[in-house]
Amino acid sequence: MKLKLFIKELFGGIGKTVFFMIMTLLSTFLICVLLTFTSEKSYTKLAPNVTFSGQVSRSFSRMYENISDSFASNLKSKLSKDAKVYQFTVRYSLSITRPGQLVGDEYMRYACEHDFLEEVIKEFIYEGRVPEKGKKEIILGGYLANIAGIKVGDTVYSIDLGNEVTGGKMFFDVTGELTEIPYTVVGILNSTGARFDYSVLFEAETQENVAPNVVWIYLPTKESEESYREITSDINLADYDVVGCSESIGMSGAKGLKNLIPLFVSVFAVVVEGLLLAYAMKGISRKLGILKAMGIRDSYIFKCYLGGITLIQFISSIVSIITTKVICDVLNSGYSEEIGFPITVFHVSIRVVLFMLIIVAVVLTSIAGLLKIRIYSVSPKKAMIS
């Protein structure tokens, strides 16, 4: 009876109730889409079989290529303590070999300090672990692992340049016989390590003796980023024979905006719901007055409204989440078809679902306050006035 009373009368009739439901559904859907597509999409595009949930790390890095030996140590001395400076050897290869088969794809091979693997790469590992020190183990970028069909535990063969390497920092003169050395794949990276999507990461100790040619500066905090910017002007790259500087995951500045999104959508939801409710309750005073005159308490009327609105809110939220998931699936399917393997670019995470629930709670709490004011302010005398 409560629900009938709510739908047919207190909410201004079936027409207004349906309108309210549709508008609530649309606003909830908009919120769900906004939450899903602003917090989940980054850096998942090229990562195969990887589902990335949560926000992308705000830390970012600089990579200086073709460096001289003293460059890394000079940077280390100038940067703040939380900034991390690593050096490693990078070279391009044209193919990756797997047992009995040559797969013709370009990839990058990084011979890294073990600290770099532990301190930076570890957080990007989707499956597996960091190579153990001194062991012939490697980590693969997600994209490379997927196109080559390599899994954790597989053995791959790396062509070693040997110790007789001379020449510049990017092009080498190699003498002597090339050998294939087996490595065990112990980890595959997720999409957040997008720079390494096409990469193989070795521990430097297990590799040929080629001088480091790249310095990686990892700036995990805002302070370290500021410290880096402060000293940038002091560094004359020409002094160090540096030929390239590139920036990777640069998300600084987006943090504040992203944090505002939940607040924005909450306010949006409360405003929309409040306006809809005001519209639905327009001209309802006499009906409230009649109910009160009949001896029906304010709390009963309040429960009628709140129960009805709660039902609409929850149905809208569930439908929105399901619809968003369907949209995500369709988009993912499109991307997968385009790339040639199944990937998850967008998905409705638990975080989004939880946030939707929080928004529903915020909306209902706010609406409950407005409802109470509205219901309790109507005098039963309204029943006497037609």
Added chain:
Amino acid sequence: MIIQALDLGKVYQKGKNSIEVIKEFNHVFESGKMYLLKGASGKGKTTLLSILGLLDKPTSGKLLLNGKEIDFTKPGVLCDIRKAEYSFVFQDYALFENLSVYENLRLVYEDTDEKLDEKRIDDLLQKMNLSHRKYHRTAELSGGEKQRVAFARALLKDAEVFIFDEPISNVDEGNAQIIFDIMKVLKTTRMVMVTCHTSVFDNICDEIVCL
């Protein structure tokens, strides 16, 4: 049941102007009698009925219910008294147009411990010649039928005080007769208060209260 009005007054404030609608009204109302509140338009009939029906509060004076003063500052208590002791028929029927006749009657049992009495509803509908309309939306009914539904809703409750505000303003002669008959029975055991701008109730009421 005895209702005593002691120096009741009601003043409406409209901007800087004060309009005194009721001034020092004194009267005793008892069960077993029918009271007709009469007066020219604007004399405060509906306002007085609202105060006597605990729907509005007076600006001065007291209202005693069985000798106990009513505290108008407690809406919850007033609501409980209305629920237990009062039944109303308002102007223009005051029905919920989108609900069926049956649902309108069922509302009487909402927010109460009283068990839904289907038989009593059916009996009343039969008495009011509305059985065939039980599941029709009240919006689909004629004026006379709506009026009878409003009476059925009022009679469904075993109230002590029945308040009728212009109860026959929109009914034809035949329906008016049904209402007269109901009132005649009611007034023998209950307190009935009626406002009417015509003299149709003059002969059946026990007392005319002029304002």
